[in-house]
Amino acid sequence: MTSVSRRALLITGGSGVALATTAALTWDRTSRLWWRVPGVDKQRKEGEVDQPGVRWIAASEANLRFADRPADYVIDRVVIHVTQSDFRTAVKVFRDPLHAAAAHYLVRASDGRIVQMVRDLDVAYHAGNRSYNERSIGIEHEGFVDRPQNFTEAMYRSSARLTARICKQYGIPVDREHIVGHNEVPGADHTDPGRHWDWKRYLRYVREARGGSAGAAGDPGSPGKA
Ligand SMILES: [Zn+2]
Numbered sequence: 001m002t003s004v005s006r007r008a009l010l011i012t013g014g015s016g017v018a019l020a021t022t023a024a025l026t027w028d029r030t031s032r033l034w035w036r037v038p039g040v041d042k043q044r045k046e047g048e049v050d051q052p053g054v055r056w057i058a059a060s061e062a063n064l065r066f067a068d069r070p071a072d073y074v075i076d077r078v079v080i081h082v083t084q085s086d087f088r089t090a091v092k093v094f095r096d097p098l099h100a101a102a103a104h105y106l107v108r109a110s111d112g113r114i115v116q117m118v119r120d121l122d123v124a125y126h127a128g129n130r131s132y133n134e135r136s137i138g139i140e141h142e143g144f145v146d147r148p149q150n151f152t153e154a155m156y157r158s159s160a161r162l163t164a165r166i167c168k169q170y171g172i173p174v175d176r177e178h179i180v181g182h183n184e185v186p187g188a189d190h191t192d193p194g195r196h197w198d199w200k201r202y203l204r205y206v207r208e209a210r211g212g213s214a215g216a217a218g219d220p221g222s223p224g225k226a
Pocket of ligand 1: 082126190192
């Protein structure tokens with residue numbers, strides 16, 4: 001920072017033309033320095049993912065905001081989505097800079113395979129609500145809200161294991177207050193995951209996975225609840 005200021009000062013001593021140059025130079029330096037902010041430079045490795053067994057396909061940087069979660073924003077929600085498209089199309093639109101939306105994870109219907117497209121530490125534009133984007137992890141599921149056959153056992157199980165790991169990692173309670181549908185996000189005009197999404201079953205799978213990974217039997221907050 002100091003060297004940038006000194007250099008900027010030196011150049012600012014010149015003419016108006018030099019001033020314009022300074023602005024460009026300072027901007028260039030600032031944007032590069034941004035990567036050296038403590039805690040931000042450590043994790044930017046191409047292809048790196050936040051969960052085991054997931055494949056990395058980067059979303060367009062236009063569909064997210066670089067951040068340093070959970071250091072700058074507390075992560076306390078998981079938002080469940082349904083893509084309203086097939087898997088390939090969802091990947092394509094999240095990579096499209098004009099789409100203006102992307103989620104952290106995308107789960108395939110046929111076999112539950114998971115692709116990560118935005119790092120957990122970054123804010124993905126998925127919830128249609130700034131505060132919810134900042135505080136949540138977004139998981140998209142391949143399918144259509146009016147086609148229950150899309151919601152396969154493999155997809156539920158795989159997504160539930162992912163959510164369980166996210167809950168464990170960020171200390172998020174496994175309940176319907178913290179694991180919500182896109183339709184439940186304040187101000188959201190989306191209906192996904194829709195009425196065919198089996199919340200009882202999903203939460204049960206998340207609790208099973210969470211219990212297994214934590215070594216605890218079930219969720220103490222809701223004994224005997226399915
Ligand atoms: Zn959605």
